[in-house]
Amino acid sequence: MKSGTFPGGLCLSVQTAGVSMSFEAVPPSRQVTIPLQQHVGSPCGAAVKKGAEVKIGDILGESSGPDTAAVHATVSGKVTEVVKKFPDMHGGASPAVVIESDGQNAVGEFSMEGSDPLTLIEQAGIVDLDREPVPLHTKLVAAKEKRVNTLVVSGVDVEPHMTNRSALLAERASDVASGMEIMGGILGAKVCIGVSEDASGAVSSICAAAGSANVVTLKPKYPQSLKELLVKAVVGKEIPSSGVPEDVGVTVVSVETALAVARAVNEKKPLLERFVTVAGSAVGNPRNVLVKIGTLIQDVLEFCGVSSVSKGKVIIGGPLMGVAISSTDIPVTKETTGIYVQEKGEVTDFPSGVCVKCGLCVQVCPLGLMPFLISGFSESGSYAMAEKEDILTCNECGCCAYVCPVLIPMVQWIKLGKSEIRAQRSSE
Amino acid sequence: MKTPELVVSAIPHIHSGNSIRKIMINIMIALAPAVLIGVYFFGMDTIRVIAIAVGSAIGWELLLQKIMGRPVAINNLTGAAGGLILAMILPPTAPWWMICIGTLIMILLGKEIYGGLGNNPFNGVLIAWVVLQMSYPDQMMYWLAPPGDFMTESPPLEVLKTEGVQAVSEYFSTGGLLMGNTTGFIGEVSSLMLLIGGAYLLIKKVIPWQIPAGFLAGIILFSGIFWLANPQEYANPFFHLLAGGAMIAAFFIATDMTSSPVTPKGMLIFGLLCGVMTVVIRQWGAWDDGAYYAVFLISVLTPLLDKIKPKVYGR
Numbered sequence A: 001m002k003s004g005t006f007p008g009g010l011c012l013s014v015q016t017a018g019v020s021m022s023f024e025a026v027p028p029s030r031q032v033t034i035p036l037q038q039h040v041g042s043p044c045g046a047a048v049k050k051g052a053e054v055k056i057g058d059i060l061g062e063s064s065g066p067d068t069a070a071v072h073a074t075v076s077g078k079v080t081e082v083v084k085k086f087p088d089m090h091g092g093a094s095p096a097v098v099i100e101s102d103g104q105n106a107v108g109e110f111s112m113e114g115s116d117p118l119t120l121i122e123q124a125g126i127v128d129l130d131r132e133p134v135p136l137h138t139k140l141v142a143a144k145e146k147r148v149n150t151l152v153v154s155g156v157d158v159e160p161h162m163t164n165r166s167a168l169l170a171e172r173a174s175d176v177a178s179g180m181e182i183m184g185g186i187l188g189a190k191v192c193i194g195v196s197e198d199a200s201g202a203v204s205s206i207c208a209a210a211g212s213a214n215v216v217t218l219k220p221k222y223p224q225s226l227k228e229l230l231v232k233a234v235v236g237k238e239i240p241s242s243g244v245p246e247d248v249g250v251t252v253v254s255v256e257t258a259l260a261v262a263r264a265v266n267e268k269k270p271l272l273e274r275f276v277t278v279a280g281s282a283v284g285n286p287r288n289v290l291v292k293i294g295t296l297i298q299d300v301l302e303f304c305g306v307s308s309v310s311k312g313k314v315i316i317g318g319p320l321m322g323v324a325i326s327s328t329d330i331p332v333t334k335e336t337t338g339i340y341v342q343e344k345g346e347v348t349d350f351p352s353g354v355c356v357k358c359g360l361c362v363q364v365c366p367l368g369l370m371p372f373l374i375s376g377f378s379e380s381g382s383y384a385m386a387e388k389e390d391i392l393t394c395n396e397c398g399c400c401a402y403v404c405p406v407l408i409p410m411v412q413w414i415k416l417g418k419s420e421i422r423a424q425r426s427s428e
Numbered sequence B: 001m002k003t004p005e006l007v008v009s010a011i012p013h014i015h016s017g018n019s020i021r022k023i024m025i026n027i028m029i030a031l032a033p034a035v036l037i038g039v040y041f042f043g044m045d046t047i048r049v050i051a052i053a054v055g056s057a058i059g060w061e062l063l064l065q066k067i068m069g070r071p072v073a074i075n076n077l078t079g080a081a082g083g084l085i086l087a088m089i090l091p092p093t094a095p096w097w098m099i100c101i102g103t104l105i106m107i108l109l110g111k112e113i114y115g116g117l118g119n120n121p122f123n124g125v126l127i128a129w130v131v132l133q134m135s136y137p138d139q140m141m142y143w144l145a146p147p148g149d150f151m152t153e154s155p156p157l158e159v160l161k162t163e164g165v166q167a168v169s170e171y172f173s174t175g176g177l178l179m180g181n182t183t184g185f186i187g188e189v190s191s192l193m194l195l196i197g198g199a200y201l202l203i204k205k206v207i208p209w210q211i212p213a214g215f216l217a218g219i220i221l222f223s224g225i226f227w228l229a230n231p232q233e234y235a236n237p238f239f240h241l242l243a244g245g246a247m248i249a250a251f252f253i254a255t256d257m258t259s260s261p262v263t264p265k266g267m268l269i270f271g272l273l274c275g276v277m278t279v280v281i282r283q284w285g286a287w288d289d290g291a292y293y294a295v296f297l298i299s300v301l302t303p304l305l306d307k308i309k310p311k312v313y314g315r
């Protein structure tokens, strides 16, 4: 069978041999900080007070509606503080619960009840573990209402250097398949999973485990993981501009989500941990680790042997779309897909020049945009023109800026333009 | 672990490492085969012309950027590469003063007067070439014969224009045209060497394939039609491909980033039009070789061709 793909994009050959795929567990920190908002929506109300004793799996923040997802304790110990505003990686802040671990790792009585998969998913606090961490129950309910007919599971690694999805498929294919089946059952939809063809272990194990689900192999090109391109490659339909996959009868979730669903429904366990890839020039041997939510990035890096990154960069996510953080004192959350650490020498400076109209950015834009044009319009404040050139379609994959020979920070300008246009719209 | 100073900046956090300087270095490397055979054919004259062209181009650039108060950017090597390309399309006899005038025009009208690299509507090398061709036609057609036996001392396209198809097939073998055993501009004579350089640029992805592919296809298709209709009157497509400036124009001149279109489709059409125009000028125009004029004329259409955009996802 021929592998699916898309026009444009980047073929970055990244050495994955020698990358540890076995998800060693990072020992929980002595103190964990668990934000009460790790999802798109609004924060949960705190269910515990300062001084409370908690065990693993106890509820810290209750889900109270479709735009929240429950949050659970990931260590046992004492709540030392409920912070009103704890900084998150996007530069915002959300309330958070700080727990001093007693080192016992005592497991509480999970209060997850019932047998209805949707309810269990809600109780487990699962979000779609992808670029937009939407509460999963909300997503599934909406998809059901829209009568989607296909569930597309993204088994493609988010970015070059990030290997956690391939590793998960190779290691835990049967759990993933079970989670896929459960979600397919909830939606009454056909299930397809897209896998990168070069992840050989992943392809063979998911093919063996997939059952009735359809395994679609995809060319290893960036940014295949983005939902627009995944839907196109797997079901052959384009999401209409400023639309959602549900508009074409498709819902997209990630492999990690399927795994969490299997655990929630089969074992009645909440979402407590995240499978994280740690890579980058400052990391000797890239590896995949299992991290309890709330563990500080700093502790994860220390576990992986990264001692000092002075004047370097720590990125939550991958090297192309990840968010650079100013301090490693923030916790791993449900949103954390990977950690990419650059040494001082690898940090690229962008002393940008004048566009020479080489057309490279046009060539690589996977969505058929004219990056230099929309970025230029944004830079000069001509937002209406930028909008006419479909700036809002841009998904900020960074391919354009990656190839630009004069280092124009196009994504930065495009982001600015998009937010200006959105602000204007909402004020109208 | 202490992490005192972390760098925070916009995405992406990695870059391909591509730069104008690297592109220019690759272009100069790609011209090396043509330069070498030029030295073999025309000896010290080739070295003289190249040295004056490259040296004066860098000098003018430095001077003009200083005068205009711009940051000096000779390090990006656009001046040097431009000088080298211009040298390639001058006769080996070109006098030093003419070369210096050429490079001045190239840098001034091709770049600095519009505010520097990236803002120029025309290809500086071509502006310079056209001005020299118009102003100093005698110097521009003072040929030097490469070593060996020849049936003529005129360049192939001049023979075509003045003596006709019969003479062309008598005087020039395909092998001779490939190697460049003819009179002509220093760097245009050997199609083979230019093809090797062009292939290097394509493999290195320095130039888009659409422009040279369109260019060569345009030449073959358009000249092919006439040749099939009347081979007694019109030269065959391969002659058009190998003679004169077709190769250097297709790979090294039409691919100038700023004056060529930005979209893949636009580039392909641009190339095709250049190819067709080359043949039109050669067959019915006043000039012997149409390749350079064709690129110059078609680049006027670039803003129009830029309107041919790729299909936007979801539209």
Ligand code: SF4
Residues within 6 Å of the ligand: A364, A365, A366, A367, A368, A369, A370, A371, A393, A394, A395, A396, A397, A398, A399, A400, A401, A410, A411, A414
């Ligand atoms: S960041 Fe936007 S404009 Fe740039 S390549 Fe990606 S989708 Fe295209």
Ligand code: SF4
Residues within 6 Å of the ligand: A354, A355, A356, A357, A358, A359, A360, A361, A362, A371, A372, A400, A403, A404, A405, A406, A407, A408, B262
């Ligand atoms: S890649 Fe950079 S220089 Fe080239 S057209 Fe795009 S913005 Fe301009």
